[in-house]
Amino acid sequence: MTFASFLRARLAALSDLWSRIWFQDRPTTPLEITRIGVGIALLIHYALATPYLSDLWGDNGWVPRDVAITNDPWSLSLLFGVTSPWQLAAFHYVFLASCVAFILGWRTSWVKWFLLIGQISYDHRDPLLFYGVDKILAALLFIMCLAPVGRAISLDRVRAVRAAKRKNLGATLPQFTSQWTGACTRLMQIQMATLFFYSAVSKLGGNDWWYGDAVWYVFTTDEHYSPILLRIFASQYWLVNLATYGTILIELGYVFLIWQRATRLYLLALALFLHAQFALLMGLYYFSFTMMMGHMGFVRPEWLTNLGLAWKTKIGAMEMIYDGRCGFCVRSMVWFLAFDGLQQIGIRNFRIDPSPVVSDEKMEKALYLVLPDGRALPGFEAYRYAVLRVPGLWWMVPFFYIPVLSRAVGTPVYNYIASHRSQISTIFISAQRGA
Amino acid sequence: MLRQRLTHIAMSLFVTWQTLAIVVAPAPGSYLSDALRTVMQPYLTLLRLDSQWDFFAPNVGEGSRLRYIVEDKDGRQHTFNPAKQLSWFHPNYFWVRGWYYAIMDDPEIYADAAIERFCKEHAALHPVAVTLLEMQEERFTREDFLAGKDRNDPHFFNARTIKHAQCPE
Numbered sequence: 001m002t003f004a005s006f007l008r009a010r011l012a013a014l015s016d017l018w019s020r021i022w023f024q025d026r027p028t029t030p031l032e033i034t035r036i037g038v039g040i041a042l043l044i045h046y047a048l049a050t051p052y053l054s055d056l057w058g059d060n061g062w063v064p065r066d067v068a069i070t071n072d073p074w075s076l077s078l079l080f081g082v083t084s085p086w087q088l089a090a091f092h093y094v095f096l097a098s099c100v101a102f103i104l105g106w107r108t109s110w111v112k113w114f115l116l117i118g119q120i121s122y123d124h125r126d127p128l129l130f131y132g133v134d135k136i137l138a139a140l141l142f143i144m145c146l147a148p149v150g151r152a153i154s155l156d157r158v159r160a161v162r163a164a165k166r167k168n169l170g171a172t173l174p175q176f177t178s179q180w181t182g183a184c185t186r187l188m189q190i191q192m193a194t195l196f197f198y199s200a201v202s203k204l205g206g207n208d209w210w211y212g213d214a215v216w217y218v219f220t221t222d223e224h225y226s227p228i229l230l231r232i233f234a235s236q237y238w239l240v241n242l243a244t245y246g247t248i249l250i251e252l253g254y255v256f257l258i259w260q261r262a263t264r265l266y267l268l269a270l271a272l273f274l275h276a277q278f279a280l281l282m283g284l285y286y287f288s289f290t291m292m293m294g295h296m297g298f299v300r301p302e303w304l305t306n307l308g309l310a311w312k313t314k315i316g317a318m319e320m321i322y323d324g325r326c327g328f329c330v331r332s333m334v335w336f337l338a339f340d341g342l343q344q345i346g347i348r349n350f351r352i353d354p355s356p357v358v359s360d361e362k363m364e365k366a367l368y369l370v371l372p373d374g375r376a377l378p379g380f381e382a383y384r385y386a387v388l389r390v391p392g393l394w395w396m397v398p399f400f401y402i403p404v405l406s407r408a409v410g411t412p413v414y415n416y417i418a419s420h421r422s423q424i425s426t427i428f429i430s431a432q433r434g435a
Numbered sequence: 436m437l438r439q440r441l442t443h444i445a446m447s448l449f450v451t452w453q454t455l456a457i458v459v460a461p462a463p464g465s466y467l468s469d470a471l472r473t474v475m476q477p478y479l480t481l482l483r484l485d486s487q488w489d490f491f492a493p494n495v496g497e498g499s500r501l502r503y504i505v506e507d508k509d510g511r512q513h514t515f516n517p518a519k520q521l522s523w524f525h526p527n528y529f530w531v532r533g534w535y536y537a538i539m540d541d542p543e544i545y546a547d548a549a550i551e552r553f554c555k556e557h558a559a560l561h562p563v564a565v566t567l568l569e570m571q572e573e574r575f576t577r578e579d580f581l582a583g584k585d586r587n588d589p590h591f592f593n594a595r596t597i598k599h600a601q602c603p604e
Contacts, residue, residue, distance in 0.1 A: 018447065019443075022446075022447070022450055023443070023446070045526050048525060048526050048527070049526065049527075049530075052527060052530070056530060062534045062537070062545070062548070063537075064548070067544055072480055073477075074476075074477045074480035074481045075480055076481065116482075119483075120481075120482065120483050123483050124483070128530075128533040128534050128536075128537045129529075129530050129533050130533075131529055131533065132490060134483075135483075135486035135487075135488075136486075138482065138483035138484060138486070139457070139484060139486070142482050142484065146453075179446075180446065183446060183450050186450070187450060187453055187454070187457075190454055190457055191457050194457050194458055194461070194488075195461075195488045196488075198461040198462075198487070198488040198489070199488045199489070199490055199492070202487075202488065202489040202492035202493060203489075203491070203492040203493065204493075205492070205493035206492060206493025206494035206495075207494060208491075208493075208494040208495045209492070209493070209494075214491060214494075214495050216576075216577060217494075217495035217574070218491060218495050220572075220574075220575040220586055221495065221496075221497070221498045221572065222498050222499075222500050222518065222572065223498060223532065225586065227586070230580055230586070231580075233577070234577050234580045234581055237577060240577075283523030283524070283528065285523075285524070286526060
């Protein structure tokens with residue numbers, strides 16, 4: 001073997017290793033969990049800021065504009081261009097609406113960028129508010145902007161599935177995967193591991209952590225003062241040492257062991273436990289929840305797949321029997337099934353494939369849902385049963401489960417629609433042609 | 436094929452850059468990190484990625500509490516501990532403290548506006564002047580606790596006058 005061919009072989013091996021580390025074909029599901037969690041955290045956090053808008057970001061607030069605008073040309077904020085309270089309010093409400101859209105995964109590909117720009121604008125406009133959680137948010141939001149989030153557990157996904165099912169009701173859309181998703185997931189993992197690494201090693205430079213006293217002093221500060229905990233710790237000081245050293249061990253252990261298949265689940269659990277303690281004992285709810293969402297980058301897609309399969313097995317197979325001759329019925333099915341991300345509900349068009357469980361005569365009057373135990377539920381009851389057992393339809397549960405009222409209104413409404421479905425179908429088709 | 440290869444190279448270059456940014460941003464000063472930072476700083480500032488992860492590090496450190504004294508027209512003094520009203524369950528617990536720390540750390544920028552605000556807030560007292568104080572916490576050890584001392588005992592604070600100013604007419 002010549003040196004050139006040896007070099008070529010080594011480079012090829014390195015390139016292959018690089019691709020296996022960075023560019024594995026991955027689904028977006030772990031990042032979607034981060035997306036939903038970060039969106040919820042941002043929405044609650046900034047919604048609670050609404051009564052304090054002028055104090056926090058207004059010209060007559062805590063930070064005058066000329067103080068916020070520094071000499072750094074890269075410290076930019078859209079809020080530097082806001083000159084009146086109504087503009088600030090408009091910016092704020094558009095930001096909150098973007099949070100909602102981000103949570104729901106609606107038009108995610110551009111909403112996420114507005115969220116990032118909005119968050120940075122808030123940070124640069126009032127740097128006094130910038131603390132730990134905002135640091136991690138900036139990092140996570142940027143990675144999510146880079147990643148193709150919104151491809152799963154989202155209204156964007158529902159829209160895509162609906163488009164496929166309009167052509168063929170039985171169509172299924174494969175799970176979105178890409179190498180770039182793998183790269184973005186890896187970036188998020190590196191971000192979290194780096195954060196924990198620097199957090200741990202910077203602590204080791206101080207006597208409070210080295211001698212195991214840090215947790216005691218945390219709870220003596222004004223921000224986290226807790227006389228109850230101090231009373232417990234004073235009499236059981238070993239708890240302070242355990243918590244202090246435990247924090248460093250978890251942070252350091254995470255950096256090295258989170259990557260291993262055998263230890264990832266345990267380190268994830270420990271990290272989540274650590275943040276739960278920060279939330280409950282130190283009042284750092286927003287920070288802890290955001291950090292937990294960052295850790296979701298280490299959730300293996302196979303865990304989520306297995307969770308989905310376990311759920312499907314537990315609930316059992318359901319079959320929805322519908323009238324394929326009724327356009328309105330088919331469109332309703334398209335709309336309904338687009339939310340069935342786990343594909344728990346099978347379908348049968350009784351016109352071409354009669355059901356052995358429900359007679360055609362019954363099918364002329366209502367749609368039916370055949371349950372795993374062989375029972376068949378008609379109409380409104382069918383939908384009511386399904387929405388509780390299909391995660392994508394859980395948002396409809398409040399409408400179907402208002403005591404007395406849901407059935408009192410839902411059943412007659414369904415029966416009316418079912419008995420007039422041909423006319424309704426005709427009206428819809430005419431309306432579409434007119435449009 | 437060429438397009439695929441170029442895309443792969445572009446993706447590789449970006450992830451390398453971003454990984455460097457993640458690692459360099461919190462890195463302590465050194466010849467190498469300072470050199471990298473010179474190149475990366477605009478990117479880090481623009482995207483708010485220039486963050487340290489030194490929570491309660493290297494030591495927990497003692498905090499400070501803002502107090503202010505409102506002097507009314509009869510010469511009586513009313514002392515306020517503004518942070519006491521804040522609740523853990525609302526994010527203003529940290530926002531407002533951030534403002535208080537700014538008043539204590541940069542009084543030349545924030546103190547006057549704060550005094551004006553407190554004067555307005557306590558208009559019912561007919562304030563004449565406000566004095567801003569920083570109550571610097573001293574260490575409160577386990578031994579102090581076991582000796583029956585209270586963390587909020589004045590013995591554990593050093594008071595520093597930040598600013599005294601008249602209320603606007």
